[in-house]
Each structure stands twice: as C-alpha cells, then as structure tokens.
Amino acid sequence: MTGLVRQYGTLIALIAIVVVFSIASPGAFGSMSNLVNITQQMTLLAIVAIGATVVMAVGEFDLSTASIVSFGGIFVVYLLKLGVPAPLACFLVLAVAALFGAVSGYVVSRFQVLSFIATLATGTIIGGITFWVSDGATLLGDIPAGFRDMARGHMLGLPTLTWWLIAIALVVWILLDKLEFGRRLYAIGGNREAARLAGVRIVSNTTAAFVVSAVLSALVGILLTARIGSASPTGGGGYLLTAYAAVFLGMTAFREGEANLPGTVVGAAIIAVIGNGLTILGVSTFLQDIITGTIILSAVLVRRIGRGAA
Amino acid sequence: MTGLVRQYGTLIALIAIVVVFSIASPGAFGSMSNLVNITQQMTLLAIVAIGATVVMAVGEFDLSTASIVSFGGIFVVYLLKLGVPAPLACFLVLAVAALFGAVSGYVVSRFQVLSFIATLATGTIIGGITFWVSDGATLLGDIPAGFRDMARGHMLGLPTLTWWLIAIALVVWILLDKLEFGRRLYAIGGNREAARLAGVRIVSNTTAAFVVSAVLSALVGILLTARIGSASPTGGGGYLLTAYAAVFLGMTAFREGEANLPGTVVGAAIIAVIGNGLTILGVSTFLQDIITGTIILSAVLVRRIGRGAA
Amino acid sequence: MLLEIKGLEKRFGGARALAGANLSVAAGSVHGLIGENGAGKSTLIKTLSGLVRPDAGDIRVDGAPIAISSVREAEALGFRFIHQELSLVPQFDAVENAFVGRAYPKRGPFIDRAAMRRAVAATAAAIAPDLPLDVPAGRLTTGQKQLVEIIRALMNEPARLVVMDEPTASLSEGEARRLHEAVRALAARGVAVIYISHRLDEVAEICDAFTVLRNGATAGTGVMQGTTRADLVRMMSGHEEITSGRPSVPAVGKPVLEVRDLPFGQRGNTLSLTVGEGEILGLYGLVGAGRSSLMKMIWGARRTEGGTVFLDGHVLKPGDIHARIRRGGAYVPEDRRHEGLVTARSIAENVAISDLSRVRSHPALPVTSRGRLAARAEDIRTQLSVKMGSPWALPLTLSGGNQQKLLFGRWFGGRIRLLILDEPTRGVDVGAKAEIHAIVRRIAAEGAAVLMTTSDMDELLALSHRVAVFANGEITARLEGEAITPPRIIDAAFHHETRREPAA
C-alpha cells in the first residue's frame, strides 16, 4: 500500500481530487460532459507544459515560453489581418517561433550560459517584438471562421482542443520515450558531461529541445487566439509558472526527479481539475488560492509518506 | 585583458552601460543626482534579490517571494488601519513572514520536495491570504507620515531607501561570507550529500535560509508601501523574475555558478540602470524590452569570450 | 578494545548488505578491512558514522554499547571518516572543504580565514605538499580531491578513530607513500585506523591486523604478520587468485593513434606519441601530472591550441567526439559517477547511449527498441560477467566494480580501433580487476590501440607494452620491455624541478 502511494502518489492524488469533487457536486462536476470539458480547459496549459517538459528533459529552463505564447497569438492575427491565408500564417508563426527557440537553445548550449537568465533575456526581447508588432494593443477582428474552428466545436464526440492535446501528447511521448532523440535528451539532462564524453552532441540536441518547446508555445498562442477570438500582447503571461508547476508536479508523479510526459499531463490535469471544481462549487477566489496551494502541496507530499528524513 | 573580462565581465558590462548612457545623456542620466537616485530605485528589487541569493546559496528556489512582498504591503496597511503603531505593525508583518518562510523551508528540506513546486504552492496560499486580508482591493489612505518616512527623504545626503540597501547588503554579506552560517549554506548548496556526510544540519540551515528570504521580501513589501503610499494585493508580482534575473546575472558576474551577494547587487544595478537610462532617453516600452533583453544577454555572454566550446 | 562490532546486520530492501559482521579494532593499530566489491565494507563504515542504522547487532566503544544516530554524534566520539565516494563541495577550495561541518576558528563572531588556511596548510605539508589549496574542488583532479578528503580527516583536533574507505584508489606511489607514513604516525600517537583498500599489497604493508568481509559477514580476521596475499584472496573470494602475469610483447602493427605536436603543459612544450595496432601504452604520473587532460584532448573533450591527432590516418577534428566514435574510438573516463554514468537512467540505456543505432527496432528508423536495449544489456552481462539484476535497474544499485564494467560494456559490439582508458579499475576488487585486464588484453589482441592511464603500479606493469611517464605536463621517460621497472618509473615521475620533494 505505501509502496503504491509512493509510486503513483500524484496520480492517486488526482483521482482523489476528482472523487472528492464528484461527491461534493455529483450533477455539475461529476457529469461526463464536465469531465470532457476539463480536458478541453487543460489543453492549452498542458501543451505549454509539454514543451517545458522537453526542455527540462535536457535539464534546462525555458522562461521565454510565456512570451512566445503571446507572440504566437499576436503574430498570427497580424498576418491574418494582412490577408495571409490561415494555414500559411500558422506556418510562418511556428517557423519564427522555431527560430526563437533555436537562438535560445544555441546560446544556452554553445556558450553554457545558465538557461534561466538566457531565456529570461530572449523572452524579454520576444516580448518587445510582440509589443512592437501589436503596438501594445489587443488585436481582434478579421479572424476567419475557418481559423477559429481550429479550437472550437467537437470532433467524434470530443472537443477539438482535446484532440490537439491528445495528438501532441502522443507525438511528444513518442519523441521522448521511443525515439533516439529522447534518449539523448534524457542523457544530457541526467549527466551532461557523461553524455558528451559518450559522443552525444550537446549543442544540436539541446537546441532541438528548445525549438520543440518554442513551437509548442507558439501553437498555444495560435490556439488561444482561435479559442477566444482575439490576441493580447500579454496573453501568455499566465502560462509560465503554471506550466512549470505542471511539469514539477509530474516529476514527483512518476519518474522521480525527471520531467516526463505522462507526469506532466497528470500535473496539468490536477491544476485544471482544481480550478474547475472550485469554481463549480462557488468557492471564492481567495479561498480558491488557499485550497489550490494546499492541494498541490499535499499532492507532492503524499509521495513522501513513509520516506526517510533528510 | 581577456582574463579580466572573464573574471569581472558582468561588472565591466555594468560600467560600460553606465558610460554609454552618460555619453548619450550627460545632463540627465550622468548627473550625480540621477546616479544617486538609481541606487534608490534599485533598492527594493535588490533586497528581494538578496533574499533570493540566500535561498539560492542552499541550492533552492523560493517562488513565494513575490507573494510575500504583496503580503507584506497589504498586511502592514491592514494593521496600520486597525491603529496598530507602526513599529509593532512592521514587527508583526516580519514575524508572520518568517513563519511562512519557515514552513516553506521545512517542507523543502525535511521532505525533500522540489523547492520549485513547494514554494509555488506556499506562494499561492500566501497570495490567497493576502487577497483575503485586503478583500482583493488596493489599500490606501490612513498611512501615517512617520511610517512613510521609512522610505522617503534623505539622510546624510543619500536617499533613505539607499541606506536600507546598504544596511541589508552589509548584513547579508556578513551572514554569507563572514559567518559560519553562510559557509554551511554554501556547503549545502554546493553538495548537499557532502554537507550531510560532514554533519551539517540540513533541515535547520535550509529553513533558516528561507526565513531570511521571506523576512526580506516582507520588508520590501513594507518599504514599497511606504514608498508609494498604497498597497496592492498583486503589488509584488513584478519582483519574482526580475529578482532571480539579478541573482543569475550576479552568478555569472563573480563566482562562477554560485549565487553571491556582490554579484546580486551588480545584477540588480544593471537592471535598474537600464530601466532608468532608457526612460531618460525617452525610448518607448517596446524598444526598451528589446534593448534590455539584448543587454542582459550580452552581459552574460561577455564572460564567455574566448571560452571553450560545449 | 577501542571498538567492537558484533553481529551487525543491515538490509536494503531485498538486498542483504551486512549479515553478521564482526570487527574489533584496538587503539594504536592499523586495521585493514578487505573484501570483494559489494561485500559490505562501506555499509559497515556507514553504521559507524551514523549514516546507516543497523537492523541488528551491537557496537561497543571502550566496552560500552552505543547507538550512533548522526554524523555529529560520530564526530563527537572522535571518529573521522574518509568516505569512498568523493564528497566535496565543488565551489569550495581545499581550505573551505576541510572545515565543512567542523568548528571554524573565529575572530570574534567572524570566521578567521587565515587561521583556517594555516591549519590546513600544516596538515597538507605532510601529506600533499604540491596540492593547490586555493583552487575550487570542482577543478581538481580526482587524485587531488582524494588528497583533500584525506587532509580533511587528518586535520585538527585529536581523533580516536580514523576510517579510510579506499583512500588510495586514485593515488599513485608517491602520494600513497606519504599517506602510509601519516597513517603510521597516527597509530604511533595511539589513534586507531580502519583502512579499506583493494590494493592488497598496500594492506599487507601498513596494517597490523585485518578483517575480511564476504557477503556481509566476517569471513576471517587476524594479525597481518604471517598472512600472505594469497591467504587474503582466498578468504575474500573462496578461491585462489587468478594472476594475470606480464604481457607478452605483441606483434605491433601499423600505427593507429598518432598525436603530433600537441601543445601541452604550462610552459609551451608540445607532445607527440604513437600507439600501434595491438599495443597498450601505459601513462604514469603523480596526481595532477596531466594524464587525464591529455586523454581528454585526444578524445576531443578538451580544447587544444594546435597539434594534430590521427586515427588510422584520418585527422580528428578537435571537439568532435562523435567522429571518433564513428572511426572506432572508445573512451572509459576516470570518474564513473560524474563522467561515466547517467545515474538517473537504466543500465540498459547507459550501455547503449554511445551508439543508439545498434538498438533500433528497425535499422532505418531512429526508434529505440526496448527489447533490443534489454538484449544488449544481457549480452554485456554475459560477456563481462556483470553482477546485476534487471537491465532496467539504475546503475548505482551495482557495486563499484560492476559499475566500472558497464563503462566497458558501452563500447562492445562495434569494432574498437582505439581504446582510451583512464583509471580503468579504480575501486575494483582483485577478482574483477583481473577480469577487466583480460578484457583489455582481448581488445588489444583484436587489433585495437590502447592508451591507458593508471595510478596503480601493479596494473601498469601487468598491462603495458610501453610506458610513458608524466611529470607536470611533460613526458619525462618513455620505457619499453625490460626497462619498465618501478624504480625507473617512480624516478621519472618525480623528475621535475618544480617538485618540492624527491621520492623517498
């Protein structure tokens, strides 16, 4: 029993949270349609967090993530307003984001600058570019319905956004757990020097990880815009800490100390479920914060049950 | 020459930035009164960053820092409004903050929870408490002039705030570099296992580091309130990333890879000087971001001149 | 008796680390504690330092039973430890490392750095006069780190018991000799010393008594006098020692590795060397002489300011480790914890990481197959007789010698043209050492050039066809055939004007 709690503590925490909320509000929270809806609400956060997972697999941070989300939203609307067709606009946004990611990754790995400060700097630059493109204003209007459908409606009974999450989680899971690329990333993250001496190319692999993260962040910017029909130059600001919270929750969930895809998805789900459940129960914002913090703390502490002291 | 650049790169960067701004705007930027004023402007950021330095010395993060700044500001106004005398109010705020810090530090060190997620959780809880105390609103009015003088006016030719910075930097410098306590913190941060094998008490020392950080953050909340005469429940939000940016800049400044007090002060000064100089030159916000990011990136890269590849 | 341990038992999950270990140590004696890798030596020591709490058994100090529950308690009893895994704070220099967890000399409330330095320098003068005291530990060589640990344990207040867990694993003759003198001096002052080592000759030389552990239990104990090396080996392993003897001189083939005019050392000299097919070139030198640096330069892991390295006639680009691997290069680093193993990943992944294309599920797809990963690990297990559980276990659950074999296993399966070995048997027991030697010989016999560094004189003599001796970044002797004798090697190792103390 304690073994089980240790191994899957955070997953158990998620299930426990769902059960408690379902009992507290069987009709509203526990309904199938709400549970499905939570998967939609968690999608954007989860995708940013999945990007962060890839970067954390190589043992780095990417703080430019939030800026790139904002950039993605603003730039796609900017291009759409210029009359660029939606698919091309999306492609261009992702391409520029890939470039941003490549710069961050190269600086971090080639010159061994601490990723925390390097990506804070690149993030600030990207934020400036975003403000410049948008003139600091929220951009809206002229967004074709076809574009907006990317994040609206349902397919085969599930919300379109949920499909995005499923697809991306699957792709990145293959990337990290099945492909050689993933093994290399984890080797670098586990022991950079050992990986290097064993012939793993540090610069190109680290750079690639940052590119993946940047592209996913920009995609979230695009999807967010499609979802809400407008783009704000600070729209991504809320994702940074929450996304990393999801990754760190996930690190305690499965493989101890290693960012991993299933864990991140569980982490994002915990955050989404808490927000959803507490709002449905009509808990006031102040109390929501206190409860959220307490639940997260308990979720990471549960693994420590029966563990030795420091 | 390259040796010098490597050793003091970031300090040289600071000097270079000051020189460039002084040439660009000799009257306004370069004036003694402006340079003195920068020391005042950097104070709050620097004190938060100094707290972060202490926590990073033990190799941890404290993300509750921003919440504690907000809490400090709100709680002191709340107490003042209740008619509590200013000195007692300040003491109570710092005492409660110390308690918050102790909880974070204990959870992190005793249960070996990743500090990133643990302090994100405690920070969220503290944020909730702050909202609850303030009812979510900005608090202003009824702040006694005596209290406000803590952060206003001059003493012996320097702004009062600057004296705060000098005093705290001195105290923490002694703490980290002259006392046994500091050696223990760095030992834990440098190699936790080695420190444990050598009999250093991990839990109590780590907890103490978090307490110092929390108290300094709350002090900043108080000083910020005294400086601007109001307190907002989200008033500390801006300090988190910037403070860590200062610490990380400082880590590249002096002792490689180690958070250190002089470095943090230089880091905070760089950030403050850039903000001040660009505003005086009338550079718009968008461009400011781009320039700020570029300068920070250059400041950390300058140390890498002539260094080996990855 | 100063220390008496009886019937000590300890389990880690399913693994039995100690199963009734006994040990008695008298004041003023040097007590050798020996046993194969995984016998439980370090675990026994950790029960004394309060890091491990035994499940059963009792520990008596001066006849009184005692429970040690923390490092501080152990220190208060006058116990000092040099643990097997180097544990220094990387940013701290030798002086600061020596004082971690200790009482600092103070001036008023402030720590007194000058006094700290004086205290350390006094101890260092006897043990390691050449050790730089102001370089952060992170930049020291493995051997230098080891010296810092030793200084830390010997420094300052009077100890009653000093425990040394493989203090000489990466020290060469000169340093080891100074340590031996220090150990004798301690014993003469009435201090008890527990000395753990896999270098049995060393144990025979300096210990008064010994205890042998086998599978967690005491398999024998006695006085050193009259006990032979063969006796010790029999007690440790249950069978006779397999001696490897001197190498036969190979038919040296065409040159495989050629290093030309590589700038080396502080004084601007350059270095050239050649290793041919089937040849083993051994490098010897004192701690910090620059052997590891040279190997890293050849491997492309450290910057060079010029010079050329050829492998089978092809110029190797500096920094391109991948290209060396493609051309049949292989490298076993010195520090398996920090440079060798990715400790957070499974054994299977650790042995596959240098060439993942070998474990593809389909040759054309960059998809790693779990089945093939496991198969490769199993293959290596049988080829190298690695004692391990599942291929998916983490490498740190293995004992030191088996971890070391994994690093060899990494290169198996491909054609090895150049094998670079930096301390290939550090911390490895005699049995496993012989196995590793056999592996190295086999690889050489298959036509690879082997470049090896070792601090262990016996190993150097056992394996090398030729020997190059380093002193302060220069080759001071190149020896071949009959000329390879310990006196000549040691003489060359100390042959340098900047060395303050000639060989004793």
Next chain:
Amino acid sequence: TDITILTPYIGSVPTNEMAQSFKAEGEKRGWNVTIIDTRSDFGQLASRMEDTINAKASAIVLVSTDPAQVEDQVALAANAGIPVISLDGSKNAHVAVNVTSNNFDLGTQLSDALFKALGGKGNIVKFFHSAHPGVHQRELALDEALKKNPDVKVIADHFVKVPGPVDDGRIAMENILRQHGDEINGVWAAWDDPGVGAELATESEKPDAKFIIMGIDGSEQAIEMIKSCTRYKATFRQDFPKMAAVGAEQLEKILGGGKADKDELFVPAVMITPETLGVTCP
C-alpha cells in the same frame, strides 16, 4: 516639448487606446510623446516617474492610475514644475486635471441597465478584479445597486486573472454554467474581456441559454458580439479618444502658461446596444 505617458496597464484595451489617442493628439500639436509601461508594477511606476522628472520632461500623463498610488512622485513632479495630468485616474492635489469617466458612475450605469433589463429581479454572475482601483469602483457601485434591488442576487462571482482575462473568464463561465446553468439571468462584467469570455463559453457550452451579458469599455470584440445579436446586450463605452483629446487640450493650456479648466473633467460614457449599432435582434 517632451511628454511622457506613464501607465502600468498598457496591455489592457482601454488604457492602450487612450495612450495611443493621446500620442496622436500630442503629435498633432508637435509634441514628442513617449509611452512607458511598467507591467502592473507600481514600484517601477514610481521609479520611471522619477526618471522622467530627472530627464526634465515637459509634462507627465498618468493613464489608468490613481495618482495617490504614486503620491510622492506626483508631488515631486509638481515641485519640479512639471505638470501632471491624469486620464482615467482620480483627482489629486498635485495633479492639474483628471479627465475621466467616473468609474463609480459607470458601475452604476451598468448595474442599473442590467437590472432594468432583468425586470428588477433575477440571478447574476459577477466578474470583477478588485486589485485595479478603477475597476474596483465599479464593483462598489454594483454593491450599492444591489442594496437598492434586493431581488437581484449574485449567485456566482469570479475574480478575473490578468493577464489572459478573456480565457480566464471563459473557463470560469464554463464551470459556472455547470453549476448554475439554468438559474442565470444576467452576467455583470466589470469590463468587457471577461464578458466576452463568458459569451464564448456560453456559445459552446449552453448555446440555448437565454441570459444577457453587459460590460464596460466598448471593446471591439464586445461590440462585434452585440452587433451579431448574441447574449451580449450592452457595453458602456468610455470615450477614450475624447478623454485623450480633452486631456491634450487641457495640457496645451497649461503648457501655454494657463490653468486647467477644473481639477476634474468628466467625459460621459456612451451606452452601446444593438439599437445604437442599428441592428434589430429577434
């Protein structure tokens, strides 16, 4: 003439519109106008204000900020002879003039209009953000109005998180709909962003829901929704260009050596409904 616009909230639609309009007005007059934003950070706002004073700007324009939140720096500017005007702020001893739509009035207008449309009784959902003093005033006005209309009840409320208010409002509304779906009669949005989010949530989660949504700001997206006969029935558009124009006019007078007309000038808000937009909804 160097004019500096200072604000902590440039990312918000109205603030941005005001700042940009003022910039345009200023440039018409040949002023050199710089916009400085401090990302919701008042400590930094104080610093940037000091810098501007040090740089001897000709005037300072505070947008969407209560000057009391940077009291000392405003006084510092006044002492340095640099005039400060405030747009969408509050009046203050050291501020020459505050040009605004009274936030409390806006809140009252919004509450009255919403309650009237509900026939004086019903259940409403409230979206608020009390950390912003102006927005907080609207909330206080709602509290007043609720006192006068005991039959209107707030059955759910949500503190909107910034940045990202639209999506935050949307997610909150999706969740509120689960619990209170059939009981909701109206949505009171302290500004348009969360109102837009609420409408988006309802469109996808409960397209047949009949309640109405009202907000403040007249953001483009809200107006678009009003025009397309959604649940969004009204927004109160503060006339930001007008505020900026009045502000610029007053500043011109002051810079010319004169004085502002009054210490506070109100620019009335305009109610935008389907009717004012010329559409008739079924």
